[in-house]
Amino acid sequence: MRLCLAAGAMAELYDNRMDIRQVDSEASETLCSLLRSDWKEALQWAEKEVEWCAKKGVSIHTFDDESYPQRLRDCIDAPVVLFSLGNADLNASHTVSIVGTRQNTAYGQDCVSRLVRDLKSLVPDVVVFSGLAYGIDVCAHKSALANGAETVGVVAHGLDTMYPASHRSIAAEMLAHGGVVSEYPSGTRCDRPNFLRRNRIVAGLGDCTVVAESKAHGGSLVTARIANDYGRDVFAFPGRVGDASSEGCNALIRDNKASLLTSANDIVEALGWQTAQRQAEERKKGVQLEMFPDLSPEQRKLVDILKEGDCQTGALSVKSGLPINKVIAMLFELEMKGLVRPYAGGVYHLVMP
Incomplete structure (x- = not known):
C-alpha cells in the first residue's frame, strides 16, 4: 500500500519495477529483487483473470480507479484491487457496516431489523455492508433487502464460488440490490486467514461499524477494533448483564470502544447525517x-x-x-x-x- 501511495498510479510501479527505489527509497532489497524478476507468468495470469471477469460480469476496481471506494482508500492496509458483482455504489453517500455473532438470538435479529428499517426510512440512500456469514451478517442483508435498501456482502474467497453455499440464493438477490465484493481473484478458497483479512474491508467500507450482538470473543470484535484504528465510529447494542451473547457488546461500551446504540437516530445524530x-x-x-x-x-x-x-x-x-x-x-x-x-x-x- 505504501508503494501505491508513493507511486500515485499502479502503472508507475510497473514502469519502475527495475529500480523501484525511484518510487520508494525505503523499499527493501527483497521487494526490489521480487519486482525485478520475470513478469511473464504473472502477466499471463492477470490477462486470464481479466478475461474471466469480463465473461462473468465481475468489475475490477484497482487502487487508482475512480470506482475504488474512497473510504477504503483512506485505510493504510487497503487492498490494491477489489472484485465486485452487482450494481452497488461503493462510494455511496451514507454507509454502515453491521457485524455480529454467527449464533445470534432473537434479540439480536430484532435489533438489526429495526435498525435497518429505521435507517432506510431516515436516510433512504444508506448502503448496508456485512460479511454474508451466518447469524447477524445474513440478518443485516435480509433486513436491507426487505426494506428496499442496497446491501453489499464482503466475502473471503473468489467470486467464482459462494460460502456458505446456503447463502447463494440471498447473494443472487443482492446482485440486483447491491452486490458482493472480494479482494480475492477467482479460484481463491475460503481459508481461515481470509476471514480475518476480510474484516478490515468490512470496517473500511462503512462510515461506522455496528456490533449488533457478540460473545466475549469473536470476529466482530476484531472488526470493531479495526474500525476504531481507522478512526471510524463504532456502535454496539447493549445486552443484559450476564447474557453470553452480549458480553462482547457490553465490554465495548464499558471500555469506551463503542457508543451505546438504541436506535437509528443515534447513528444519524452522531455522524451528522441529514434525514x-x-x-x-x-x-x-x-x-x-x-x-x-x-x-x-x-x-x-x-x-x-x-x-x-x-x-x-x-x-x-x-x-x-x-x-x-x-x-x-x-x-x-x-x-x-x-x-x-x-x-x-x-x-x-x-x-x-
Whole structure:
C-alpha cells in the first residue's frame, strides 16, 4: 500500500519495477529483487483473470480507479484491487457496516431489523455492508433487502464460488440490490486467514461499524477494533448483564470502544447525517456560489457539496474524490474564511452569508 501511495498510479510501479527505489527509497532489497524478476507468468495470469471477469460480469476496481471506494482508500492496509458483482455504489453517500455473532438470538435479529428499517426510512440512500456469514451478517442483508435498501456482502474467497453455499440464493438477490465484493481473484478458497483479512474491508467500507450482538470473543470484535484504528465510529447494542451473547457488546461500551446504540437516530445524530426531510428543507434554502469569491476549484467543490446540507468529513472526501487529509486542510481554510462551521462528529455546516 505504501508503494501505491508513493507511486500515485499502479502503472508507475510497473514502469519502475527495475529500480523501484525511484518510487520508494525505503523499499527493501527483497521487494526490489521480487519486482525485478520475470513478469511473464504473472502477466499471463492477470490477462486470464481479466478475461474471466469480463465473461462473468465481475468489475475490477484497482487502487487508482475512480470506482475504488474512497473510504477504503483512506485505510493504510487497503487492498490494491477489489472484485465486485452487482450494481452497488461503493462510494455511496451514507454507509454502515453491521457485524455480529454467527449464533445470534432473537434479540439480536430484532435489533438489526429495526435498525435497518429505521435507517432506510431516515436516510433512504444508506448502503448496508456485512460479511454474508451466518447469524447477524445474513440478518443485516435480509433486513436491507426487505426494506428496499442496497446491501453489499464482503466475502473471503473468489467470486467464482459462494460460502456458505446456503447463502447463494440471498447473494443472487443482492446482485440486483447491491452486490458482493472480494479482494480475492477467482479460484481463491475460503481459508481461515481470509476471514480475518476480510474484516478490515468490512470496517473500511462503512462510515461506522455496528456490533449488533457478540460473545466475549469473536470476529466482530476484531472488526470493531479495526474500525476504531481507522478512526471510524463504532456502535454496539447493549445486552443484559450476564447474557453470553452480549458480553462482547457490553465490554465495548464499558471500555469506551463503542457508543451505546438504541436506535437509528443515534447513528444519524452522531455522524451528522441529514434525514430526507432535512435535506429537502436545505435545498429549498439554496446558497449561491457567487456569494463565495476567491475560492480554489477544490474549495468550490466542497462548498458545492455543502450547499446540499451539512456533511461529515468522510462523506465530503467520498463525494469530492479528494483525500481525507486534503479535505480536512481545506475545511480549516474555509473555517478561517468564515464560510463553514464545524459541528460535533466531524460534521461541517455551510454558513449562510
